Amino acid sequence: MQTMNAPTVYFNDATGDDAPGAHVPLLVAGGGAAGWAAALSAAARGIGVAVVEQDARCLGLTSMSQGNAAAAGTRSQRAAGVADDAAAFLADIEAKSAGTACPVISRLVAENGGPCLDWLADEGVRLDFDAGWAPAFGHRTARLHAPPSKTGVELLAMLEAAAVRHGAMLLNEARLAALWVNDGRVRAVGIVRPDGAREVIGCDALVLATSGFNANPTLIARHIPAMAQARVHGWEGDRGDALLLGEALGAMTGDLDSYQGLGMLADPHGIIVNLQLCVAGGIVVNDAGERFQNEVEDVSGAGARVAAQGGAWVVFDARQAAAAEGYPEFAELRALGALREVSRLRLPALAATLAAAEAVHRGERDDPFGRRFEVPPPRGAMQAIRVTGALFHTQGGLQIDARARVVRADGGVFDNLFAAGGAARGISGRGGSGYLPAAGIGHALTTGWVAGRAVRV
Numbered sequence: 001m002q003t004m005n006a007p008t009v010y011f012n013d014a015t016g017d018d019a020p021g022a023h024v025p026l027l028v029a030g031g032g033a034a035g036w037a038a039a040l041s042a043a044a045r046g047i048g049v050a051v052v053e054q055d056a057r058c059l060g061l062t063s064m065s066q067g068n069a070a071a072a073g074t075r076s077q078r079a080a081g082v083a084d085d086a087a088a089f090l091a092d093i094e095a096k097s098a099g100t101a102c103p104v105i106s107r108l109v110a111e112n113g114g115p116c117l118d119w120l121a122d123e124g125v126r127l128d129f130d131a132g133w134a135p136a137f138g139h140r141t142a143r144l145h146a147p148p149s150k151t152g153v154e155l156l157a158m159l160e161a162a163a164v165r166h167g168a169m170l171l172n173e174a175r176l177a178a179l180w181v182n183d184g185r186v187r188a189v190g191i192v193r194p195d196g197a198r199e200v201i202g203c204d205a206l207v208l209a210t211s212g213f214n215a216n217p218t219l220i221a222r223h224i225p226a227m228a229q230a231r232v233h234g235w236e237g238d239r240g241d242a243l244l245l246g247e248a249l250g251a252m253t254g255d256l257d258s259y260q261g262l263g264m265l266a267d268p269h270g271i272i273v274n275l276q277l278c279v280a281g282g283i284v285v286n287d288a289g290e291r292f293q294n295e296v297e298d299v300s301g302a303g304a305r306v307a308a309q310g311g312a313w314v315v316f317d318a319r320q321a322a323a324a325e326g327y328p329e330f331a332e333l334r335a336l337g338a339l340r341e342v343s344r345l346r347l348p349a350l351a352a353t354l355a356a357a358e359a360v361h362r363g364e365r366d367d368p369f370g371r372r373f374e375v376p377p378p379r380g381a382m383q384a385i386r387v388t389g390a391l392f393h394t395q396g397g398l399q400i401d402a403r404a405r406v407v408r409a410d411g412g413v414f415d416n417l418f419a420a421g422g423a424a425r426g427i428s429g430r431g432g433s434g435y436l437p438a439a440g441i442g443h444a445l446t447t448g449w450v451a452g453r454a455v456r457v
Contacts, residue, residue: 261303
């Protein structure tokens with residue numbers, strides 16, 4: 001086995017059957033939300049699990065998020081008096097993706113997301129319904145769930161702790177470097193350590209949860225050329241290992257041009273500005289002080305639009321700031337001095353822009369971008385945060401079936417190979433405008449949970 005940029009697949013090679021030293025029933029590649037959800041759900045069934053993580057700590061893209069997961073019909077939703085179900089969530093996925101999302105995966109996520117979050121809660125992984133999130137960006141009702149601290153870091157810590165309690169073990173600083181496939185089944189994996197040391201581990205099943213390919217410029221240029229020159233605000237280890245392995249295996253892929261963009265990345269701080277500012281009535285303007293989009297319609301597509309403006313300003317008042325105060329990144333931005341007084345900025349058209357928004361709010365005119373302004377736009381003393389557009393995460397990946405098994409290009413399945421999270425095809429459909437807020441973590445947890453429950457060893 002050689003250390004190389006992309007993992008290697010060895011077909012019908014005896015090395016896999018004679019793997020020295022170690023064998024685990026289930027090996028999970030990737031210690032993010034999807035990987036730990038798979039490890040937890042399998043370990044809770046008594047299956048021996050090892051999680052292989054390339055970094056010293058399990059962080060990844062999950063740690064850069066707020067840990068929010070979209071799911072329908074949860075106990076905490078019902079306790080809050082919110083009526084929601086899988087059919088409504090599925091309809092929102094189909095509408096937001098303009099009918100281009102994979103129906104199998106969409107149904108998997110919509111139908112299993114609620115039971116997954118309820119099960120995780122019973123295992124000590126708390127994701128509470130966030131009543132502060134009003135319906136927006138394609139969700140017809142409030143269905144976001146968040147860890148107590150509203151951070152992805154806490155979500156990861158809870159998942160890992162729960163999985164370890166059930167006996168799962170972590171092999172950190174170990175990158176997936178090779179697969180041995182005999183008679184169509186994964187028999188062993190090769191890992192490489194930072195010092196170049198190599199190990200081969202036999203396994204009965206493998207879950208690929210190594211995320212997407214946002215940190216691979218070659219793959220971005222090939223599949224998402226429109227974002228090839230965009231700023232990337234993602235995890236540097238997301239090189240597309242699962243996609244490359246899948247392609248070498250002859251797996252089916254889908255929606256490789258799909259991505260989650262960021263239209264509210266604080267510049268130069270590199271911190272995601274909470275969308276609650278806009279949900280509560282805030283606006284986004286260019287350097288002339290003019291709006292150029294519906295701020296509460298297309299959270300992902302805003303990345304390209306803001307980038308095309310050369311950056312923008314999120315403008316908000318005290319009422320809108322209060323809606324974001326409970327989120328740690330907003331407090332961090334305040335501490336860093338990112339909140340600027342609008343009165344000190346040169347935004348020549350802002351007064352006219354605000355007057356037009358007020359007229360929409362009063363029902364006197366239609367908004368040219370389709371926003372209704374059910375809640376008032378900024379008023380009185382206002383602040384602003386400078387933002388830029390960026391690529392956050394790819395949404396395409398390996399095609400999976402209803403049990404999260406990887407599908408072959410000929411339509412068959414790999415019986416003991418699963419994919420979850422960013423390694424798998426998502427539910428955003430084609431392009432950059434089909435992403436629903438919190439769908440990434442929701443998809444990761446749900447596909448991981450389903451994969452762990454489907455493993456047979």
